[in-house]
């Protein structure tokens with residue numbers, strides 16, 4: 451083990467490395483130029499039999515790892531939906547690792563357990579949930595949706611967690627839009643519903659689920675002897691940021707006695723803003739919600755959150771003992787989710803939410819949405835470039851008239867400065883810019899627009 455008296459020194463050294471990285475985060479390339487081969491050559495070693503001084507590893511970390519890491523927090527990172535981790539969130543994560551709690555039960559992290567209950571309460575409050583609601587912090591949206599669907603299955607078919615769903619006479623069907631995230635397919639597969647039972651419903655011109663089509667499919671499936679079980683609303687599709695009409699979906703779910711889950715891994719963060727709250731109208735009627743603190747709440751990875759309108763459903767699906775649900779019994783997170791030993795994702799979320807307050811977070815989310823709107827308006831004015839949709843949240847897809855090859859060469863051309871991703875929206879190859887970074891300035895957006903314009907006029 452490390453000699454304790456030098457631990458301070460290591461910690462100081464490491465904190466210098468982090469400070470320097472954070473200070474220069476927006477300077478230079480976002481994605482390092484390293485190839486896979488380069489990285490293997492630089493990093494692969496044989497299994498170490500003898501140990502060495504930790505300072506050597508810190509040096510190696512500084513020399514080899516840091517320069518070959520993607521600067522997710524850079525102001526010019528406009529790709530995917532990995533938001534820039536906030537500095538308060540980073541402090542919170544460092545603090546969390548420093549005391550390394552495992553709050554699967556109270557004694558494994560008394561303070562961490564209570565902070566998690568508080569964060570779940572705060573999140574529930576933001577979404578309009580009442581006191582019977584509950585939830586748990588998980589690794590991200592994928593596990594959040596998996597956890598929610600496990601709870602939904604037990605609520606819909608009591609005893610199915612015990613007996614499985616091998617022998618049911620009417621197979622259960624699940625509905626979501628064609629634009630749903632791949633994590634939903636995974637969850638449906640893992641839980642034994644079968645991906646074939648996940649019905650991907652047509653979307654309208656705004657990439658929202660087409661409600662008439664949904665109802666037609668449900669009616670048709672009932673006629674075929676299937677049992678419609680759950681609707682998964684999209685609250686911020688990962689490609690275009692489209693938010694389904696949650697209010698209308700909740701009516702459909704009610705009419706057919708189905709569970710409504712909202713995948714708000716990304717767009718759930720829009721609840722922070724007044725405008726966002728309006729497009730998420732009805733979300734408080736959902737039976738469960740996925741929302742990622744590590745997306746639009748600017749908490750460093752990993753931090754996902756699953757909320758359920760009635761926490762008994764989580765308990766019934768994940769309890770480890772035989773005790774029946776008791777709303778007054780203290781919460782042990784072992785009985786509310788999939789993991790046993792688990793890190794506290796609450797401590798860093800608490801750091802971030804308390805440091806900025808909802809007012810500040812909502813300003814950032816609003817300014818991200820404004821930026822996306824501005825960017826889209828300017829894109830529409832450029833000859834040779836086509837906007838694919840009006841932004842609903844903070845993602846904007848567009849393409850060069852010449853198509854895929856030109857899109858790709860533009861992405862390569864700008865990679866020295868900006869990092870955007872390519873995407874495929876309804877069969878069209880396009881470029882996707884996602885403004886979910888608190889460091890991005892309007893001058894940088896103008897610079898990007900200028901580059902798009904120059905590139906379009908070159909050909």
Ligand SMILES: *Cc1c(COP(=O)(O)O)cnc(C)c1O
Nearest residue numbers: 590591592631633686688715716
């Ligand atoms: C990111 C995302 C997910 C998956 O969440 P992870 O945190 O990456 O596991 C699911 N759905 C949507 C809409 C997302 O944007």
